[in-house]
Amino acid sequence: MTWIKICGITNLEDALTAVNAGADALGFVFYEKSPRKIDPDMAREIVAKLPPEVEKVGVFVDESSEQIGEIAKHARLTAMQLPRGVSMGMMGPPLSSPSCLKTYVVLPAAQLFDEGGFQWLAPATRSKAISAIFLDSATLRQPGGTGKVFDWERAAPLVAAIGGAFDVVVAGGLTPTNVTGAIRILKPWGVDVTSGVEVRPGKKDPEKVRAFVAAVRQTEKNA
Numbered sequence: 399m400t401w402i403k404i405c406g407i408t409n410l411e412d413a414l415t416a417v418n419a420g421a422d423a424l425g426f427v428f429y430e431k432s433p434r435k436i437d438p439d440m441a442r443e444i445v446a447k448l449p450p451e452v453e454k455v456g457v458f459v460d461e462s463s464e465q466i467g468e469i470a471k472h473a474r475l476t477a478m479q480l481p482r483g484v485s486m487g488m489m490g491p492p493l494s495s496p497s498c499l500k501t502y503v504v505l506p507a508a509q510l511f512d513e514g515g516f517q518w519l520a521p522a523t524r525s526k527a528i529s530a531i532f533l534d535s536a537t538l539r540q541p542g543g544t545g546k547v548f549d550w551e552r553a554a555p556l557v558a559a560i561g562g563a564f565d566v567v568v569a570g571g572l573t574p575t576n577v578t579g580a581i582r583i584l585k586p587w588g589v590d591v592t593s594g595v596e597v598r599p600g601k602k603d604p605e606k607v608r609a610f611v612a613a614v615r616q617t618e619k620n621a
Contacts, residue, residue, distance in 0.1 A: 400588060402591075403424070405591065406434035406592040421607075423453030425457050428469055434600045441469075441473040455476070476499065502531075506533075506535070510556045510560075530587065532590060533586075545592075566584075567590050568581075568589050568590070572594050574606055577614055
């Protein structure tokens with residue numbers, strides 16, 4: 399089954415809506431400049447009320463490894479999501495974080511079309527520390543939650559190549575109406591949605607959350 403992550407969770411109501419809809423993972427953003435930023439104490443309260451099988455992913459951008467480790471332990475996260483630059487400096491969980499913490503690496507899809515993108519992926523394939531690669535339409539100015547899709551058709555053969563070494567998660571501009579196309583074209587291991595299921599930044603639309611998960615599952619049945 400396609401792994402589904404609902405990101406940008408800021409409150410318990412939205413978290414439970416996502417879980418009840420069938421999400422496999424929830425994302426908590428700790429980036430200071432994000433409109434979806436959540437306090438570690440609030441994240442801890444929400445995580446405490448979630449089923450153990452649901453992945454609790456901390457999304458970090460420019461925090462130090464020490465900060466990431468402290469937040470991960472305090473909020474009882476099960477995974478961390480890091481931009482490529484940060485993850486290359488760590489290639490695994492921070493020393494102060496639980497050893498079982500998974501590491502997800504975000505790679506802007508545009509870098510797939512640059513030689514540099516594959517130069518980075520080559521040595522990364524030798525590391526067992528990376529659990530999955532997230533392909534997003536992120537930019538340096540906006541490292542996530544852009545609400546924009548990347549060129550799926552152009553990226554498809556490259557995603558297939560990466561998929562031989564990593565689980566690939568597609569993000570960026572996904573919605574209940576276009577996620578079917580993303581899955582059919584890219585055949586990812588997982589999908590990650592933020593703005594596509596929101597009423598406004600930080601507040602989910604329950605109907606859109608349910609519709610998104612339903613669209614993914616229906617696509618699987620029709621495959």
